[in-house]
Amino acid sequence: MRTAYGLRIEGLDEVVELDADSCPPVGGRPVTVRQRHVAPPPPAPLNADRMVRILADGRTLDVNRASGSATFYGPPLAADLLAHPYLAPVAVVVNRWAERETFHAGAFVHAGRAWVVLGGRTAGKSTLLAALAARDMPVLADDIVVCAGGDVLAGPRCVDLREPIPGLGLPTRVVRDDSRLRLTLPAVTPRLPVGGWIFLHWGDRLAVTPVGPAELLARLVTRRSLPELPSDPSALLALAARPGFDLTRPRDWATLDATHRLLGAALTGSLP
Known part of the structure; x- marks a missing residue:
């Protein structure tokens, strides 16, 4: 498990720019980052439990508070891109849900x-x-x-x-x-x-x-x-x-x- 931005992150062990687990998780549980090259769900406005939005490159990001997951829909992202900039929107949503600025x-x-x-x-x-x-x-x-x-x-x-x-x-x-x-x-x-x-x-x-x-x-x-x-x-x-x-x-x-x-x-x- 890796850490960044106060998150404990599962699914990104290949991303060398993330530290080994050393921070408490946001909201008491880890965030699992996944990639799927299938049809994405439709966009949905941000609420207390879920956000689904289209990113600038056409990929869709689905952050689900209940399941503790963040899923990127589209062509697979390389590890260096997952470190930066694609982890940033995940960190923003999850931390704002946790009442952090x-x-x-x-x-x-x-x-x-x-x-x-x-x-x-x-x-x-x-x-x-x-x-x-x-x-x-x-x-x-x-x-x-x-x-x-x-x-x-x-x-x-x-x-x-x-x-x-x-x-x-x-x-x-x-x-x-x-x-x-x-x-x-x-x-x-x-x-x-x-x-x-x-x-x-x-x-x-x-x-x-x-x-x-x-x-x-x-x-x-x-x-x-x-x-x-x-x-x-x-x-x-x-x-x-x-x-x-x-x-x-x-x-x-x-x-x-x-x-x-x-x-x-x-x-x-x-x-x-």
Whole structure:
């Protein structure tokens, strides 16, 4: 049995990016991931027990709470694709059913805490995480961040890049039908307390600026995954009580070292 995103996962023993069983299961039972190359069930809206939806590539995903299963209908997926990105929608649904908050984000570790990195699809989240990993800041998650109470849960042990990073100094391999370069991450503590929030922006100069609590709460509310499911207001308030920063940087590989130094100084200065 493997683990990621706080799930105990059966059926993915061949996926090397998932850790051996080390986390308690969501909802008290494992999730079995299956693949079937047969006609899928019709789409169905998300409810408290089941979700069936068509994915961007035409496959259908059926997540069934009662049976503890997540079934992909369509051509078989390779192990590297199951690690990322196809496990992410399963993790979002199951964790939201378990009343955990999830965000399209990544997270790295600084001073024993998880710092969550948020931004749009081309905001450079994975690039920043890979650069931080190369500078000895452990990466906790890429693509999806799951918050259980005040903790962030570890994701699959990889970061996928659209293009090479000059001077990265860490080995990568081609994955996802030759569309990505995968950086394999070492094992990490499976859950760590939230340190704070970092919102990525592109700009002409490098800067880190604080985000006030009210603005931070508003941003977190709008960036929740599956907002049609209810959230605990007190849990969101607790998450928004952590520090928040806007990180602006130029689209220039040469600024990665300076970004690392500036970010480290800002986060160290925010520690209690």
